[in-house]
Amino acid sequence: MKGVTLRQIRVFVAVAHHLSFSRAADMLSLTPPAVTMQIRELETQIGLPLFDREGRNVSLTITGEYFLVYARKVLATLKDAEDMVAHFKRVETGRLVIGMVSTAQYFVPPLLGRFCQDHPGVEVSLSVGNRQTLVEQLQRNEVDLAVMGRPSREMATRAEPFAVHPHVFVAAPDHPLVRLGHVPAEALAGYNFIVREPGSGTRAVLEEYWKRHGLTPHITMEMSGNETIKQAVMANMGISLLSLHTLGLELSNERIAIIDVEGAPVLRRWHMANLLSKVLSPPAEAFRYFMLEHAEEFLRQEFGHV
Known part of the structure; x- marks a missing residue:
């Protein structure tokens, strides 16, 4: 060999x-x-x-x-070596690999665009998947930083919260639950649910809500993407729980409505995460500080009116 x-x-x-x-x-x-x-x-x-x-x-x-x-170990070790050399060079060039859960793709790219304007010498790669996929990528050292909801408990990571992450129940604008106004959690039990796949952070939030309120929902569809779920909700095929940060366009155009239900919005936090054992390169450290400083204000400006 x-x-x-x-x-x-x-x-x-x-x-x-x-x-x-x-x-x-x-x-x-x-x-x-x-x-x-x-x-x-x-x-x-x-x-x-x-x-x-x-x-x-x-x-x-x-x-x-x-x-x-072994191939993945070789590439991960090479990336660590590149990061070490970048530290000694003290220059803002190099490669930055960012992993993010699919829900974060609605706000990370515009923030990354601002970052790249200030750091034009940085080469950026993005990886998008559900929470389970992202945890595996962190474990294999395939990403420098991960933008995710729930921090990983499976390994030693530094997970820093940077913004509130609200989840809301949504339906088509003419859905009966929308017209009723504020409803108890039990009112959801009689309707069809469209849900994310197991392993996604959004699915975990929904299952925690069901357990907390003692609900046994009727799941009619299980989908692996927020966009497909939104299309099904707009077609009045069921209700769903989605991150508020995925709904800007649909809410503005009144294609989707938020259900005013007991215990919602369900508030979580967005986190920046990285392996504690990993030495971050200067570009990764710069992006980490950038997100911690600017992401919350960006999300407030985009969604604070909802």
């Missing part, structure tokens, strides 16, 4: 993540044939196949699954 290159390892991790040669090529700004060539050369060096290919279906072999663990 002396001939294995970092480029081959990066390509392998990308293909393993997407289980698609074409999607990995898009992510790495390469052509699919170039990705295929890198994987073939890597398999030649190892002497065993890393992927099973059946038509367009790609899956890891047993060797590939074990090799992926």
Whole structure:
């Protein structure tokens, strides 16, 4: 394996993540044939196949699954080395990898745009997923910082709150619960719920609310994205609990209405999180301070009128 290159390892991790040669090529700004060539050369060096290919279906072999663990460690260690060198250089250039739960994509990009205007030499990568995915990325040291709701209890992290995170019950504007005004929590039990997938922070908040009020809801749909849920709610297919920070456009256009219900809004906090064992690079430290200083005011300006 002396001939294995970092480029081959990066390509392998990308293909393993997407289980698609074409999607990995898009992510790495390469052509699919170039990705295929890198994987073939890597398999030649190892002497065993890393992927099973059946038509367009790609899956890891047993060797590939074990090799992926070490490949991720190699890339994480290299990133730590890059961060160390950046500390010694004391310059605001380098790579910043930010992970965020999908709900945060409604406000992190504009804040990141402001940050990049002040730090044009920083190369930024964004990774979006649900809470469970983000926790796994932190554990594997694949992200420098994570923007999330509930801090992780699975590992030693520094989690700093930077803004209030309200969750509200929503329905179509002509829904009966909207017309009734303030209703007790028990009133929700008779209606269909559209919910996020297990592993998401929003789903956890909703389940905590149900448990606190002794409710057994009727779940009719389970979806992995806020946008799809909003479309279903607007179509009057059910009610849902969503982060207020996902609803700016729909509330302004009166496409969705907030249900005035007992115990809502459910207030949580947004957090900036990173592994305690990780030495943050200057760009990561700069973005961390930027979010702690500016994010709460930005969210207040965007949603304070609701």
